[in-house]
Amino acid sequence: MKIIIRIVLLAALAALGIWLWTVLFPSPEKVIRRRLTELARTVSSSANESDLTRLAVARSVAGFFAADVELNVDLPELGQRTMDHVEITQLALMGRSRAGGLQVKFPDINITVAPDKQSAMADLTVEANISGEHDSVVREMKFTLRKTDGQWLITRIETVRTLT
Amino acid sequence: MAQNQAGQSDAGWKQPRMPRWLSIVVMGCNPKATLARVAVLIVTCFIVFKFILLPIRVEGISMLPTYKDRSVNFVNRLAYVWHEPQRGDVVSIRLAGPHVMYLKRIIGLPGETVAFVDGRVLINGEVLDEPYEKTPCDWNCPPVKLGPDEYFVVGDNRTMPSDNHVFGKAGRDRIVGKALL
Numbered sequence: 001m002k003i004i005i006r007i008v009l010l011a012a013l014a015a016l017g018i019w020l021w022t023v024l025f026p027s028p029e030k031v032i033r034r035r036l037t038e039l040a041r042t043v044s045s046s047a048n049e050s051d052l053t054r055l056a057v058a059r060s061v062a063g064f065f066a067a068d069v070e071l072n073v074d075l076p077e078l079g080q081r082t083m084d085h086v087e088i089t090q091l092a093l094m095g096r097s098r099a100g101g102l103q104v105k106f107p108d109i110n111i112t113v114a115p116d117k118q119s120a121m122a123d124l125t126v127e128a129n130i131s132g133e134h135d136s137v138v139r140e141m142k143f144t145l146r147k148t149d150g151q152w153l154i155t156r157i158e159t160v161r162t163l164t
Numbered sequence: 165m166a167q168n169q170a171g172q173s174d175a176g177w178k179q180p181r182m183p184r185w186l187s188i189v190v191m192g193c194n195p196k197a198t199l200a201r202v203a204v205l206i207v208t209c210f211i212v213f214k215f216i217l218l219p220i221r222v223e224g225i226s227m228l229p230t231y232k233d234r235s236v237n238f239v240n241r242l243a244y245v246w247h248e249p250q251r252g253d254v255v256s257i258r259l260a261g262p263h264v265m266y267l268k269r270i271i272g273l274p275g276e277t278v279a280f281v282d283g284r285v286l287i288n289g290e291v292l293d294e295p296y297e298k299t300p301c302d303w304n305c306p307p308v309k310l311g312p313d314e315y316f317v318v319g320d321n322r323t324m325p326s327d328n329h330v331f332g333k334a335g336r337d338r339i340v341g342k343a344l345l
Contacts, residue, residue, distance in 0.1 A: 108261025125260040135224050140259040162259050162266065163317065163332035 029111045032120055032145060032152050039064045039154075040104045043092070047101035047131055058092035065154045066146060072158040073141075101131030120145045120152065123160065216241055217344060218262060226319030226329055227267055229298055230254065231343075239265070243342035249273075249315060252296075254343040257317060257334050265340060266330060269296070272308075272316025274336075280305040283322065299323045308333060315339065 022030075042061055045054070062085040069088065072080045083091070096102070105127045113120040122143040129136045144156035182190070192198040213219055218239040222231045231237065231254075239256045249255055249270050257266040272278035277288050283301035285292040301322035310316055310333060318331035 107263035108259065110260055123260045125264045127264055138259065138264055160260075161332075162257065162338065163268075163330055163334050 028113045028117055028120060028147075028152070032111050032113075032122060033109055035064070035152050036106055036109055036122060036124065036143070040106050043095075043102070043104045045096045045102045049096065054093060054096050058089045058096060061092040062086075062088040066148060069154060070144075070156040072156070074139075074159045074161075103129040103131075118147045218256075218341065220256065220265065220267070222267055225324065226321050227254070227269075228321040230269075230296055230320045231267065237267075238344040239341040240344045241341040244339065249336075249339055249342070255315075255317065256340045256343065257338045258340045262340060266317075267343060268317035268319055268331065268334075270315050270317055272310050274310055274312050274314055276316070277307045277309050278316040279307040280326075296320055297322065313337070 026034075039061070042057060042064070045057070049057075065083075065085065065088050067084060069083050070081075071078055071083060078091075106124045107127055108125045110123045111120055112123075122145065124141055124143065126139045126141050127136050128138075140160040140162050142156075142158050142160050143154050145152045146155045147153075218241060220237050220239055222233065222235045222237060225233055243253075251270055251273055253270050254267060255270055257268055259265065271285055271292060271294075272287060277286075279286045280303040283303050285294060286307075297320065299322070303322055303326045305326065308316065313336040314333045315336065316332065317334050319329055321329070
């Protein structure tokens with residue numbers, strides 16, 4: 001009986017150790033997933049936001065991106081171009097003021113980390129609900145991320161054409 | 165002696181018992197067997213609705229009049245295990261994953277050429293009979309040649325402008341399953 005208790009305790013200790021390890025040293029996939037979820041939450045906005053809040057949030061959105069971000073998206077005002085932090089802040093600000101309220105979600109995120117663990121690709125579904133509009137906007141997108149100073153920053157965004 | 169919160173002694177305290185008829189209604193005559201049945205039911209439901217029949221809610225009007233906005237349906241993931249998708253099948257097309265999918269009808273099969281001329285679908289130059297299409301439309305799209313693993317999918321609601329409608333070629337690997345209802 002004593003042996004069984006010891007084995008059970010040992011297994012519980014091992015499980016606790018593994019759990020602690022994953023909490024203290026999360027895998028790049030987990031970090032990227034958390035970061036993208038945070039980006040979706042940050043981009044989302046409520047209808048009655050003050051200008052100051054809007055500006056602060058728009059600036060924090062830029063923090064998710066690298067200094068130069070390559071865009072290749074199927075939005076008429078964006079298209080194919082490169083943007084810096086100032087332009088991203090302006091874009092986020094414009095988006096927040098134009099949409100009364102916006103809820104962004106990434107319901108499916110598939111992450112592939114490069115063998116050197118310094119870059120990664122995230123294939124995800126973007127679901128945006130604009131308040132007042134009946135249908136949500138759904139797009140499949142591919143984000144390229146690079147690890148810079150310990151942080152995963154988005155370097156490229158492109159729209160994936162699900163139906164060509 | 166243990167004291168309960170009201171400060172009364174537990175001695176002589178009787179555990180309230182469920183009336184027998186209620187206990188039979190809730191747990192059956194054999195509670196152990198009932199619990200086992202419930203456990204089996206939960207596991208079966210989990211397996212069925214997670215891996216075989218995906219419950220979905222249709223959002224949007226692109227499949228009207230066949231599927232109304234906010235209607236509930238299921239996607240049969242095993243539908244194409246033994247045979248390939250057929251023309252006329254309503255299938256779900258995955259984006260990055262299975263949480264958000266398109267629900268579309270297959271009108272073109274691998275190797276075929278699909279075109280829209282004045283609202284009529286032409287498959288390899290011949291008009292496709294579409295009994296599910298109830299309203300006329302005026303779509304025009306140039307011919308599209310499908311590859312060996314590609315299907316042409318489109319919604320049933322062609323009364324909306326083609327620019328607002330998501331349709332086109334879908335790879336076989338994107339087809340998750342067939343709509344059940």
